[in-house]
Amino acid sequence: MVLKALKPETEMHPSTRRSKINLSSRQNSLILNFEAKDTSSLRASINSYMRWIMLINDSFQALEELSRK
Numbered sequence: 001m002v003l004k005a006l007k008p009e010t011e012m013h014p015s016t017r018r019s020k021i022n023l024s025s026r027q028n029s030l031i032l033n034f035e036a037k038d039t040s041s042l043r044a045s046i047n048s049y050m051r052w053i054m055l056i057n058d059s060f061q062a063l064e065e066l067s068r069k
Contacts, residue, residue, distance in 0.1 A: 002030050005056050006049070019045045
């Protein structure tokens with residue numbers, strides 16, 4: 001589900017000249033491959049995707065809590 005949520009981000013906003021991100025999954029694991037021309041671009045890309053993943057996770061947890069009530 002996380003891959004499905006992030007996939008549009010890579011399709012709607014293709015990689016820049018400074019960084020490239022490829023998403024895939026294997027079994028129950030999400031695989032993110034980052035390529036960047038400099039450490040600033042790499043860090044920015046990683047931070048963006050980690051924030052989105054954390055947001056998706058928080059949303060799933062909130063929905064689980066609501067469904068238990």
